[in-house]
Amino acid sequence: MTVQSKxxxxxxxxxxxxxxxxxxxxxxGNANVVQIRDRAIQAIKENGLPTRRVEAWHYTDLRRxxxxxxxxxxxxxAADLEPVLSDAVRFTLKNGRIAATGRVESVTVQSMAxxxxxxxxxxxxxxxxxxxxxxxxxxxxxTDGFVVQVEDGAxxxxxxxxxxxxxxxxxxxxxxxxxGEGSRATFFDRQAGSDAAVLDTAxxxxxxxxxxxxxxxTVQETGEAATHLAQMNITLDENAKLTLFVxxxxxKIVRQEINADVLGEGADLTFRAVNLIGDDAHCDITLxxxxxxxxxxxxxxxxxxxxxxAQGVFQGQIRVDQIAQKTDAQMACNTLLLSDDAGFSxxxxxxxxADDVVCAHGATVAEIDHNHLFYLxxxxxxxxxxxGLLIKAFVAEIVEELADERLIEALETRIDRWLEAHG
Amino acid sequence: xxxxxxxxxxxxxxxxEIIKGLDLTVKPGEVAAIMGPNGSGKSTLSYILAGxxxxxxxxxxxxxxxxxxxxxxxxxxxxxxxxxxxxYPMEIPGVATMQFLKVAMNEQRKARGEAELTxxxxxxxxxxxxxxxxxxxxxxxxxxxxxxxxxxKKRAEILQxxxxxxxxxxxxxxxxxxxxxxxxxxxxxxxxxRSPDRATIVITHYQRLLDYIVPDTVHxxxxxxxxxTGDKTLAHELEAHGYADIINAAA
Numbered sequence: 062m063t064v065q066s067k068x069x070x071x072x073x074x075x076x077x078x079x080x081x082x083x084x085x086x087x088x089x090g091n092a093n094v095v096q097i098r099d100r101a102i103q104a105i106k107e108n109g110l111p112t113r114r115v116e117a118w119h120y121t122d123l124r125r126x127x128x129x130x131x132x133x134x135x136x137x138x139a140a141d142l143e144p145v146l147s148d149a150v151r152f153t154l155k156n157g158r159i160a161a162t163g164r165v166e167s168v169t170v171q172s173m174a175x176x177x178x179x180x181x182x183x184x185x186x187x188x189x190x191x192x193x194x195x196x197x198x199x200x201x202x203x204t205d206g207f208v209v210q211v212e213d214g215a216x217x218x219x220x221x222x223x224x225x226x227x228x229x230x231x232x233x234x235x236x237x238x239x240x241g242e243g244s245r246a247t248f249f250d251r252q253a254g255s256d257a258a259v260l261d262t263a264x265x266x267x268x269x270x271x272x273x274x275x276x277x278x279t280v281q282e283t284g285e286a287a288t289h290l291a292q293m294n295i296t297l298d299e300n301a302k303l304t305l306f307v308x309x310x311x312x313k314i315v316r317q318e319i320n321a322d323v324l325g326e327g328a329d330l331t332f333r334a335v336n337l338i339g340d341d342a343h344c345d346i347t348l349x350x351x352x353x354x355x356x357x358x359x360x361x362x363x364x365x366x367x368x369x370x371a372q373g374v375f376q377g378q379i380r381v382d383q384i385a386q387k388t389d390a391q392m393a394c395n396t397l398l399l400s401d402d403a404g405f406s407x408x409x410x411x412x413x414x415a416d417d418v419v420c421a422h423g424a425t426v427a428e429i430d431h432n433h434l435f436y437l438x439x440x441x442x443x444x445x446x447x448x449g450l451l452i453k454a455f456v457a458e459i460v461e462e463l464a465d466e467r468l469i470e471a472l473e474t475r476i477d478r479w480l481e482a483h484g
Numbered sequence: 485x486x487x488x489x490x491x492x493x494x495x496x497x498x499x500x501e502i503i504k505g506l507d508l509t510v511k512p513g514e515v516a517a518i519m520g521p522n523g524s525g526k527s528t529l530s531y532i533l534a535g536x537x538x539x540x541x542x543x544x545x546x547x548x549x550x551x552x553x554x555x556x557x558x559x560x561x562x563x564x565x566x567x568x569x570x571x572y573p574m575e576i577p578g579v580a581t582m583q584f585l586k587v588a589m590n591e592q593r594k595a596r597g598e599a600e601l602t603x604x605x606x607x608x609x610x611x612x613x614x615x616x617x618x619x620x621x622x623x624x625x626x627x628x629x630x631x632x633x634x635x636x637k638k639r640a641e642i643l644q645x646x647x648x649x650x651x652x653x654x655x656x657x658x659x660x661x662x663x664x665x666x667x668x669x670x671x672x673x674x675x676x677x678r679s680p681d682r683a684t685i686v687i688t689h690y691q692r693l694l695d696y697i698v699p700d701t702v703h704x705x706x707x708x709x710x711x712x713t714g715d716k717t718l719a720h721e722l723e724a725h726g727y728a729d730i731i732n733a734a735a
Contacts, residue, residue: 436574437584439534440644441562441592450587454578454627 068109076130078106081201084133088204089174097186101200104191115192120374120406121345123194126314127288131258133202134230142224145249145280145471149222157204157225157232167215168246173206173235183268184208184237195290195318199262202233213241213270222249227283229257237266240273240301247276252291256284263291269301271325276304278468280475283312285340292318297357299325306463307334307346308472310479315344323350323357330359335456337476338371338403339483345374352381352388352418361392364456368399368483376408377422383414392422397429397455399448399484449484453477485549485683486510486533486652492543492708493532502528502539504708510652510701513680517694517719518687520705521727526687527571529705530656533685534568535561548652563595565651569641569658576628581640584628585610589647613646617673634661642673653677653684659693671696691723706731 070078081102088098110127111118139155150163152170159172176184186203188196207223225234232254240246252263261283269275283289289312297303309315321330330350338344350359359379367373375394396405409422429451437447453476460472486509493503502525510516520526532539533546535558545552553561576584589609590600601609614624617639629637638658645653655674659667674684674697686697694702694716702718703710704727711734712718722730 433574433576435534435536435558436570436576437579437588438558439536439562439568439570440584440588441559441595441648442588443559443591443595444557446587446591447559450579450584451576454576458578 070106070109071124071127073127073130074105074109074124077198077201078102080130080132084202088202090177091180093180094177094186098201101186101188101197104197105194105201108191111192111194117192117347117376118194120376120408121316121343123316126343129258130260131230134228137228137230139226139228139254142226142251142253144222145251145278146220146467149220149249151222151224152207153224153226154205154232154234156227156230157234159205160226162207165217165219165221167212168217168221169210169212171208173208173237174204176208177203181208183239186235189320195262195292195316196264198260198290199233199235199264199292202231202262203235203264204233206235206237209236209238211240211244211246213243215241215244215246217246220247220249222251224251224253225261225263226251227254227259227261227287229255229259232259232261234262235264239268240270240275242270243272245274248278250277250279251282252280252289253282254284254287256286258286259284259288261287261289263289265291265293267293267295267303269295269297269303271299271301273298274302277306279305279307279317280472281307281309281312281315281317282475283315285311285313287312288314290316293320295319295321297321297323297325297328297330300327301325302329302331304331304463305333308475309334309336309338309344309346310475311342312344313342315342317346319346319348319350321348321350323352323359324354326354326356328357332359332361333459333462334363335459335476336363336365336373337456337479337483338365338367338373339479340369340371342371343374344371345376347374347376349378350380350390352379352385352390354382355384355386355388357385358389360390362459363394364459365394365396365405366399366452366456367396367403367405370400370402372403373405375405376410378410378412379420379422381411381413381415381418381420385415386417388415388418388420390418390420394424395455396424396426397452398426399429399452445484449480452480452484485512485514486685487547488544489547490544491532491541491546493528493539493541496538496540501542502708503532505544506705506709508703508710510683510685512683513678514701515678515684515686515697515699517699517702518685518705519689519691519702519719519722521731524705525708526705527656530568530654530685530687533561533566533654534558559591560595562648562650563592567645567648567650567653569638569645569653569655571657571660573629573637573641575630575632577630579628581624581626581628582610585624585644585647588644592648609647613643616676617643617646618669619643635663635666638662638666638670639673642670646673646677651682653682655684655686657688658686659688659690667693667696691719694719704730706734
């Protein structure tokens with residue numbers, strides 16, 4: 062790559078480089094890990110944070126958006142968070158340090174920091190190259206996380222809830238979760254914190270082995286000054302089935318990357334996302350899904366509600382390899398804009414090299430239906446309540462696809478709370 | 485109860501005048517039929533009464549119990565007791581019918597300073613009203629009006645009317661798309677609500693509905709004005725001779 066003219070580092074970039082210098086000695090990891098961390102921060106120093114000129118970041122100009130980086134605060138004590146479902150077992154990180162671990166039968170859990178100090182197979186700080194700001198910042202600064210293994214053939218009796226909580230400063234977490242052959246498990250991935258400024262990165266490796274079935278629910282409720290950069294790297298082996306449900310409810314700058322490779326025949330991915338974006342937030346979901354073998358299926362539905370001066374982004378890329386015949390992939394992104402200053406950018410992208418596939422994508426952006434609103438109001442329902450009903454109906458449609466009634470209720474309660482504040 | 489005085493109204497978007505000096509008075513207990521040819525402004529009048537903002541009132545006033553309602557939004561008018569049974573009820577995916585009914589009843593109660601209904605009370609009210617209209621509870625589990633047949637939609641409108649107990653009912657071509665059995669069920673529903681303190685405006689094309697819902701007064705609407713007023717025999721006259729004679733005589 063030839064760099065024509067190197068831009069001076071921004072305040073945020075400088076802060077990252079400087080803070081790395083002071084923190085590197087205390088970050089966990091053996092010599093290999095230190096080398097990877099060094100390379101990661103060098104990549105940021107040399108190339109800067111991605112701008113709109115980088116295609117993958119075109120709608121989320123991180124260099125412009127990230128005004129600064131608050132200092133790490135190891136003493137921060139984030140508030141505890143109740144699990145989404147009462148029977149879920151919590152594994153909690155506060156500002157990137159393990160604060161609590163639970164115990165679930167047939168699930169082994171170890172500390173990422175420990176794994177980085179030893180050479181544990183399957184655990185690495187791999188990134189996706191110089192444009193991977195999320196992966197690079199996380200690799201440079203990650204302090205801890207959980208390495209979770211669900212045994213083969215197991216059906217844990219309790220959902221596993223991984224929590225990354227923060228109260229200002231920084232939180233850099235990396236989790237590696239493997240769902241063993243033929244096992245079935247439910248996971249919650251919680252991101253939450255106070256309204257203090259925070260830079261929070263979260264990288265998750267999720268591997269479903271042959272015949273594994275998993276439901277993974279990400280609930281992002283970071284504070285109003287949070288920068289949350291998340292990345293999931295997913296692999297699905299033969300006949301594995303994953304339901305991935307992402308709910309974004311808050312945060313200031315949110316980027317949720319999902320890289321999924323469907324590696325085994327008969328595998329299926331169901332991806333659903335609800336993004337409720339208000340005030341002056343920026344929320345980006347960037348999906349890159351590879352169907353790499355024949356006979357695999359996926360559906361992707363993203364529903365967005367955007368209000369205030371908020372901006373939303375969905376980039377959905379589906380790659381179908383030349384050998385991946387009989388792939389069936391259906392992608393849709395629907396957006397409800399509630400204010401004149403709100404905006405949403407959608408970029409669907411299909412790269413299909415096989416000739417016998419069914420792939421479709423569709424996107425809509427609309428306002429609340431005027432006729433529907435009048436009908437509800439003509440029955441005495443106040444404008445605010447009527448709008449709330451219609452907005453909720455728009456997102457409830459995909460929430461209600463979830464099988465577990467308690468889960469539907471838990472998510473709808475959060476949606477109601479958001480509507481109460483923003484509707 | 486209702487006094488419309490020299491009302492002029494336009495389509496807000498393009499300024500086309502639809503209502504051109506309309507006068508109408510409806511007393512408590514009265515059933516007033518408004519008949520008129522296509523394009524005379526019948527549906528527009530019903531929308532204006534309900535407060536739809538696609539129309540702008542440029543002159544005149546609408547008094548409801550002596551007070552102007554022009555500044556009230558549709559929800560405020562409904563809470564005050566004005567109910568429009570739509571000619572084409574909206575299908576709203578994702579909003580369950582029962583939830584909608586409960587929210588509507590409670591919002592109106594709240595607006596009037598009354599306590600919310602308990603769930604058992606609510607269900608009891610719905611079951612009672614639905615039974616008379618031959619509406620199954622299965623139907624009410626579906627999203628609002630979604631997949632309802634034309635007749636089911638009209639019966640669902642009357643169900644809402646029975647549950648909300650309005651003071652002024654405006655029925656906009658409630659007979660359109662109804663077969664004779666459904667027409668009878670719907671008419672019985674409307675008639676069951678007749679009372680000395682409630683007024684009903686029945687907007688219709690045809691005299692047929694008025695055999696079932698017998699009006700006290702009949703008003704002929706043409707080109708945005710009431711051109712003739714009479715009793716129920718006027719409807720029969722219209723049925724026999726058409727609108728042309730009366731409209732020409734008024735012009």
